Amino acid sequence: MTTDNGVSLEARGLTRVYRRGSEEIHALDGVSLTIKRGEFVSFMGPSGSGKTTLINLLGCLENPSTGELELAGRSIFGGGKILGERVLTRIRREVFGYIFQNFYLIPTLTVRENVALPLAFYKKPGVEGEVERLLGMLGMDHRMNHLPGQISGGEMQRVAIARALVNRPEILLADEPTGNLDSKRSGEIGEVLQDLNRNAGLTIVMVTHNPGLARLGGRLIEMRDGQAYEC
Numbered sequence: 001m002t003t004d005n006g007v008s009l010e011a012r013g014l015t016r017v018y019r020r021g022s023e024e025i026h027a028l029d030g031v032s033l034t035i036k037r038g039e040f041v042s043f044m045g046p047s048g049s050g051k052t053t054l055i056n057l058l059g060c061l062e063n064p065s066t067g068e069l070e071l072a073g074r075s076i077f078g079g080g081k082i083l084g085e086r087v088l089t090r091i092r093r094e095v096f097g098y099i100f101q102n103f104y105l106i107p108t109l110t111v112r113e114n115v116a117l118p119l120a121f122y123k124k125p126g127v128e129g130e131v132e133r134l135l136g137m138l139g140m141d142h143r144m145n146h147l148p149g150q151i152s153g154g155e156m157q158r159v160a161i162a163r164a165l166v167n168r169p170e171i172l173l174a175d176e177p178t179g180n181l182d183s184k185r186s187g188e189i190g191e192v193l194q195d196l197n198r199n200a201g202l203t204i205v206m207v208t209h210n211p212g213l214a215r216l217g218g219r220l221i222e223m224r225d226g227q228a229y230e231c
């Protein structure tokens with residue numbers, strides 16, 4: 001799924017309103033932005049400013065209240081229309097890799113099995129050997145047969161990264177990928193992400209509270225009260 005103009009994601013006027021009882025929360029208040037293929041974009045901003053809501057919308061995991069989203073020139077949301085769930089599921093599996101702050105590893109599966117899990121649902125042609133290759137690249141080859149409970153937080157995040165990459169996504173979305181890690185481990189994860197962006201051409205969209213990590217990308221966007229400001 002590629003286009004000639006190099007645009008990966010285009011958001012126009014995205015809003016998202018949550019209702020809690022009679023209260024309306026404007027989590028996103030009109031966000032427009034363009035992310036080009038191969039970019040590494042970081043989002044920073046205070047808690048509650050809408051970062052997770054935005055990254056979930058960009059990743060086609062949630063629907064906006066209003067606004068439009070295009071992925072590689074294809075309309076995902078817009079004009080009151082939303083793609084069918086089957087198509088969305090396919091796009092999520094084939095285009096995106098997701099990394100969450102809490103890793104979400106399956107505790108009863110080994111490191112190797114966790115990384116291989118997405119392949120049970122969809123396997124991109126040519127990814128044979130990718131589980132081992134990624135775990136090797138991330139310095140985890142000696143932990144393949146361990147369970148998540150037997151490895152450190154930094155190692156768990158490496159496993160989550162390998163799992164996000166196993167189907168060779170075009171776009172990696174990472175919501176506070178080092179939120180649970182100390183600064184040394186955060187730096188290591190940062191290096192891995194930067195390397196993937198520079199040398200594998202992976203488009204990265206990352207939310208972080210870590211200024212050092214945010215600077216790794218070429219582009220920083222600040223979220224405030226549901227709006228996005230280019231820095």
Ligand SMILES: Nc1ncnc2c1ncn2[C@@H]1O[C@H](COP(=O)(O)OP(=O)(O)O)[C@@H](O)[C@H]1O
Pocket residue numbers: 018019020025026027045046047048049050051052053054
């Ligand atoms: N499912 C939800 N139901 C109600 N309110 C929500 C929900 N998810 C997020 N919010 C609210 O939307 C705002 C933005 O949240 P979020 O996108 O998680 O911000 P951030 O990731 O920047 O901390 C917050 O006020 C939050 O409480």
Ligand SMILES: [Mg+2]
Pocket residue numbers: 051052053
């Ligand atoms: Mg968040």
